[in-house]
Amino acid sequence: MMTREHTRCLIVGSGPAGYTAAIYAGRANLNPVLYCGMQTGGQLTQTTEVENFPGYPQGVDGNQMMLDLRQQAERFGADIRDGELVKADFSKKPYVLTTDRGLEIEAESVIIATGASAKYLGLPDEEKYSGQGVSACATCDGFFYRKKVVAVVGGGDTACEEAIYLSGLCSKVYMIVRKPYLRASDVMKRRVEQNEKIEVLYEHNTLGLYGENGLEGAHLVKRMGQTDEQRYDLPIDGFFLAIGHKPNTDIFKEWLDLDEVGYIKTLDGTPKTNLEGVFAAGDCADSVYRQAVVAAGSGCKAALEAERYLASLNG
Known part of the structure; x- marks a missing residue:
């Protein structure tokens, strides 16, 4: 029998978007649970030095930057866990997502920040x-x-x-x-x-x-x-x-509106998706900019929208 737990806010992904969402959700006392996904820290962990993110005048190692964001999120109470979510059931509320270890998580709100993977030649x-x-x-x-x-x-x-x-x-x-x-x-x-x-x-x-x-x-x-x-x-x-990117959205394609490539479609410039209480942030919903600072900003917006959505549930 599978183990099940409940959370008000589940964040899927650990790049700039996911960690920033966790910072804002934590400060809003949502007690978010964040699963890091297949690549803890996202694509920036493959970069040696980041020079264009505000606040680091001398540049910063990509891994160190993601560690800084993670520690900041943990400071505000985010429960950050290694592992992936391998299945999503958005057929009814609360939404249920299943981890790679078989744990089922009921979530009142979900922020998807799974990013996109660059395509390589395979050499x-x-x-x-x-x-x-x-x-x-x-x-x-x-x-x-x-x-x-x-x-x-x-x-x-x-x-x-x-x-x-x-x-x-x-x-x-x-x-x-x-x-x-x-x-x-x-x-x-x-x-x-x-x-x-x-x-x-x-x-x-x-x-x-x-x-x-x-x-x-x-x-x-x-x-x-x-x-x-x-x-x-x-x-x-x-x-x-420069042969394209593949958004990491396969487990959500049954439930969310995606474009022909697989990017999550959001509504009217917001992080809202076609499902109430499900939000998308970062490169999984951005085929144009794909920058850390843009992803972080979208993570902020997703957490603010999640906070408003949860507040509306409580009247």
């Missing part, structure tokens, strides 16, 4: 050089590659935006594009083509990465006709993935 070298030249966020990490040579993988609007952004910092930007054309909108194509710092490598695939003390280059293959190919090494300092 072993991507993990090897993570934080040492490989990144999935140009806005987050581009500053560290000023006046250096970088490559962006992808041919859509996001890849073009990343390449254009990096061209303002770097001496040279290569775009590694699998197809013989860019999938991006016409306006983004023109901006890339007119940018002297950007060179598009069409019909190229990345075979691997190399470097002794951090990333030094990429092993590439260029398709030439139906059967021929050319293999060569491209010296680069940074390798940016």
